[in-house]
Amino acid sequence: MVNVIARSRLKSGCMEEYLRILKANVPTVLAEEGCLRYEPCLDVDADPAKGEYVTILESWESQAHLQAHLATKHMAAFRDAVAPLREENNVLVVTPA
Structure with a gap:
């Protein structure tokens, strides 16, 4: 199993649109x-002065499944749709110890 923590810092005022596309x-x-x-x-103790963040928690059966997910057309469309809404995106991929 692999787990993914994908955290995006959004541009000011973009949270509603980002969440609509994501959901x-x-x-x-x-x-x-x-x-x-x-x-x-969403952060429990969000401080808009420090930016607006969305974190996606993912779990996949294997690295191969994650790679297949990243190559799908719907994920390419998602990345294109949210690119103008994000300031930055950080992805951490981990596996249980």
Whole structure:
């Protein structure tokens, strides 16, 4: 199993649009082979003065499943749609010890 923590810092005022696009994509991702979890999350103690962040927690059966996910047309469309809304995106891929 591999886990992904994908954290995006959004441009000011873009949270609502970003979440709309993201939530529309969630059912498609969850239906992918090997997807165990794909969950958008918001900071509990968010401080808008420090930026607006969205974190996606993902779990995949294998690295191969994650790679297949990243190569899908719907993820390419998602990345294109949210690119103008993000300041930065950081992805951490980990596996259980």
